[in-house]
Structure formats: structure tokens, C-alpha cells
Amino acid sequence: MKDEDTMKKLTDSDPETKSPDLVAQNLAQLKALFPELITEGKDGVAVNLDVLKQLVGDQTVTDAEEKYGLNWHGKRRARQLALTPSTGTLRPCPEDSVDWDTTQNLMIEGDNLEVLKLLQKSYAGKVKLIYIDPPYNTGKDFVYPDNFQDNIKNYLELTGQTGEGGKKLSSNTEASGRFHTDWLNMMYPRLKLARNLLREDGVICVSINDKEQHNLKTAMSEIFGEENILAQVVWDKNHSAQAGIFKVYHEYVLVYARGAELIAPPKAPDAEDFEAGAMKKESARHPMQEFRFPKGTRFDAQDGVELKGSWGDTEKVHLKQGRMISDNGVLGEEVVLEAAFTQANQMKQYFYGDRSTLVDSRGQRVVEFYFTATGKLKITKERGVFTPPTVQRWGMQGEISTELAKLFGMSAPPLETPKSPAMLMDLVAWFTESNDLIFDFFAGSGTTGHAVMEINSSSGSTRRFGLVQFPEPCAPDSDALKAGFKTIAQICKMRIKLAANAIRTKQPEADGDLGFRVFKLASSNIRAWEPDREKLAETLEASIEHLKTDRTEQDILFELLLKRGIDLCTPIESRSLTGHTVHSIGAGTLLACLSPAIPQAEVEPLALGIAAWHKELAPTKEDRKARDTVCIFRDSAFADDVAKTNLAAILQQHGLETVRSL
DSSP, rough: OOHHHSSSSOTTTGGSSSSSOOHHHHHHHHHHHOOGEEEEEETEEOOHHHHEEEEEEESOOOOOOOOOOOTTTTHHHHHHHHHHHOOOOEEEEEEGOTTTTTTOEEEEOOOOOHHHHHHHHHHHTTTTEEEOOOOOOOSBOOOOOOSSSSSHHHHHHHHTSSOOOOOOOOOHHHHHHHHHHHHHHHHHHHHHHHHEEEEEEEEEEEOOOTEEEEEEHHHHHHHHHHGGEEEEEEEEEESSSOSSSOOOOEEEEEEEEESSSGOOOOOOOOOEEEEETOOOOOOOOSSSSSOOTTTBBOOOOOEEEEEEEETSSSEEEEEEOOOOOOOTSSSSSEEEEEOOOSHHHHHHHHEETTTTEETTTTTTOOEEEOTTTBBBBBEEEEHHHHHOEEEEEEOOHHHHHHHHHHHTSSSSSSSSSSSHHHHHHHHHHEEEEEEEEEEEESSTTTHHHHHHHHHHHHHHOEEEEEEOOOOOOOOOTTTHHTTTTOOOHHHHHHHHHHHHHHHHHHHHOOOOOOOBEEEEEOOOBBOOOOOOOOHHHHHHHTTTTBBBBTOOOOHHHHHHHHHHHHHHTOOEEEETTEEEEEETTTTTTTTEEESBBBBBHHHHHHHHHHHHHHHHSSOSEEEEEHHHHHEEEEEBSSSSSHHHHHHHHHHHTTTEEEEEEE
């Protein structure tokens, strides 16, 4: 061993001989928090001060100095839009849900910009994978017309919830002078908010085609940092006849990490055992092959073994190193197989590798071959680290559409160009583990939810999904409208229900989470102060009760969850204390009594009952102190301020320091 290998000589150019580079450290910290601040200046890396001013609300922003990057009219406004708080809420809809009391999955109907804002407190830094399939800006698809002043009002008008019939949703045609601008103004704030939801080791995958791929990639590199792009995956998906100089066979999936250095190598799909020939778990993603070998078959090196696939083709796989099978068909030792296809149809299945563990050529799964006592070949798919190629075949678009139509029992799919369940299953398998949260805020037909349920049912994992879909009206004369679907959100909900039913039929023993909680975007339950100067007396009287009278206690309760940053699927326990319903959320993190009236005589017993329940939930003094429970009441429930003060004092005497009213 050389001396320099054990004792490195330091020079004045080595970082170890210098004091810390504080400028570099500051830049690194700024870049970690706000990647869009870092740009290229005349002397190298620089901070975009205009962007910094916008992020802190400084109104003195100018465009005096040109900087490297993607710029368009309205970009500053789009960035501000992401920073503007939402005035909405999410109303629970148990009647549209499946397994409301037990499920950990979400389906939210609403404008995804407002929904993303509302989810910031509850889900910031908690999502492992985000997948979205946004409008491709083809000139035919609907691009969300955001309103900077009041986007909730805008949403209610667009969806006809204001009693005025609703605005007409229009496409963004190529004839428009703002064709790319409108699309970027729609995408930018949503991607900004999506980044906040990702865990430090989170990943976002975005489907796109050539129309906006270049703009999307530049915008995402600004938001996530260009060093955090993991891949630009090409999906070979459409070989149908097309007009033009070239036949466009592909689309893209842009894959970015929040922190690329934290991303673990992808893994093959979860373990799943099946006996070849059984055909019990056949699916479009994992077609079953029927491998049969007579008892006592002798295998020698380089002997050809016919593999008859379920699609009818016959291929040959050679034993690279043979072992003898005993008379009862049990394998004595492991075998080694290598690919040796003799047929032209190589897209279905082929193998390479060594020992008895193999990976199919796409890197999609690891398989292990061994024999059963009946002489059949058994295959075990195991998880293993591998490197997925950047060109993928996740199925042809026509096949995917046909499968979706079959699921719905229709002659044509309810939505054109649905995404591939195989693609979503791979992305979920590569980047998530059991218990991880996956979000899709351009949910479409609900492919992401379908894929998560499929993986959970086959592997026993407990991944969760959250879907967001705008209630965009189905196109006139569409097959979906003829089938009774009014909006794409309805198609999404039905697809998840049908997929869950199909899984139960295919795997009756499956006990995974096949439900979902439905919420709908709405204006806040708290009435805004909107004085009518011509009817000031009536306005003042109506504002005494500042909670909207057409909202339920459950509506108010879930707005509290959002505003307090609590998961929307957190268990809620309710008890009746002195005739008043009290809710415990998150095992006592939040205690809420929303009774419309609490008489003076019931103040003390109610407070003592809440204190006793709190002690039951957190039996030790340390637990109660660490919990920092918040107690919330309806402000108008008390006869006067004295009653309200007495209740708060009693609760505080028992360690419940934080008491609030609505």
C-alpha cells in the first residue's frame, strides 16, 4: 500500500485547509428550501432577488435584469397564486364513499389547485410518490382557468354551484396567442404546491407528450432543481396508423425527486407466489405462463426445455448448468437458466440472469424457478434491487382502453387514452413501500387508485392513495354521458369501486383496504363578513352566527382537521357527555364539542367530563403534557362570556391549556 493511500497531503487548495465556505453553505440551504431562487448570473451561481421578493410578499418586484430560465407572461402571478391561502374547505361525503369508517384512502372532487392548498398543513412532507397525468395542451383538452382574486368562487361558478348555471369550460386552442402561457400558468403553481407535499425522499412522476415536454421539463427543473431529475422515461405505447411524416409511438414520464441523493434504488414488485399453470392470478401485467414437466424428467446442461406460454407460443429456455430431477419431480439442487428464444414474439416474456434467480429483460420482476412434487414448475416473484430502463412498454394504448371498457361493461372506455395500470404499478413498486402515501391530483379515470389496490391485494402491503379530480363535465354525445356519467369525477369514483369488486372476485381472501373516503371542495363553513350596505341591519344580525347554517357538524369537524393539520383519515371517536356530543380526533389530539347551545348549568359537568376523557386517553401526566391537546367549541353556544370563561378555566385547571371557539 502506498503512503499516499493512507496519508493524504493537504494543500492550500484542499477544502480541509480552509475555513467553511459560508456563501456556498447559504446557497445550498436556499436551494434546498427554494430551488427556483438559484439561477445563473454573469459571475456564475446567483440568487434571483426578484423571486425572493415575491416569496416574502415584497411588492417592489421589477423585471429590470434579465436572467437565465423559462419566462412567460404571468409567471410572477402564477408563483403568487401558489402562495395565496385557500378560503375553501373539504366537505365529507360518506354516502359516496366505500368503507368510510375504516379506509385510509381519499378521493377528493374539486379544483386541484385549491385542494393542494388545503392539504398543505395535513400532508406537507408526508407523500412518498406523486403521479399526475395533466392536460397535454393539445388544443382539445380543458386547461384550468384559475382566478387570482377568488378561486373558490371561480370554481363554484365553473361547476354550476352558484345557481347561475355555471361558466362554460373551454379548451386552449393553438390559435390562442396565450397557448403555452395559459398551460404554464396552470401547471406552475400546482407543481410548486406538490413539491411541498413530498417527503424529503419523495418522487414525482408526470406524464406528458412532445407538445409541452420541453416547457414542463424546464419548469420542473426550476421548481425541483435540475440535479433532482431522475429520468425522462419513454413509454412506447401507440403503434396505430397515424398521419404525418413520423408515426409518434411514444410519450414521456418525467421523474423528479425532492432530494435525489435520498432515493433508494428501485425494487421489483412485491413478492407473489403462484404455481405455473394454475391460472388463478392471471392479469394483464403478469400474464401466466404454463410450464409443465413430466415426473422424473432428466435435465442435462444445454438441453432445450419447451416453455408453453398461456398465449399459445412455444419457446425454448436452455439449462446453462443442469441438475437431475428425482422420480417424484422434486428438484435436488438449484438450476441456472438463460434466455434462448426461438420465436419472433419476444415482447411477451424472456429471461436472463444466473443461478435460479432471474429478471425478465425489462427489469420488471425477479423470478425464481423450482419444481413441485407434481412436476409443475413453480415461480416465486421476489423483491430485488434493479435498474429500470428508460424505455418502457407498459402496454399499447388500444389494449389499455379495451381493458377499461371491459371493467365498466361498455363497448368503449368512458375516457379516451386512460393510463396503464402496469405503469402505475411499476412506479408504485419502484418508489414506495408498505404504508407509504401516493397522490394523484389529475386522477382522471382513477388508474392510480386502481394500481395501488392491485399491489396491496397481491402483496399484503398497506399503501394508501389520495386522488383529486375536477368534476369536469363529460363531453356531449360521449359514451360516458350515454352510460349515465355526468362528470369525470363520477367516472373516477366508479372505476375504483369496480376495481375493488374485481379484486374481491379474483381474490376472495384478500383483506386489504379497498375503500375510499370522498370529500368535495366547497367554500368555508365559516361565514365571511360581506356587508350589504343597503341591508346593514339584516347583515349584522345574520353575522352573529358566523358558521353557515346549511353545514353539518361533520362538515365543521373536518374543516377543523384541515386547519389543524390532521390527516383526513385519522380515526374519530365520539361520546355523549352531559347530553353533548364530544369528538376525540387523533386519540385526543383535538377535542371538539360543536353543540349549538351549552346552558350555564351544563358548563361545569361538560368541562369535567372532557377532562376525565382526556385523562383516560393520556393516562400519565407526561402524556397529557406532551399531547398539547386543543379543545374547540362553537362560540355562539354559550349564553355569555362568563360561561365561556368558566369552561375554559376548568379545562385549564385539568391541564387542557389550549381552548378555542369558532
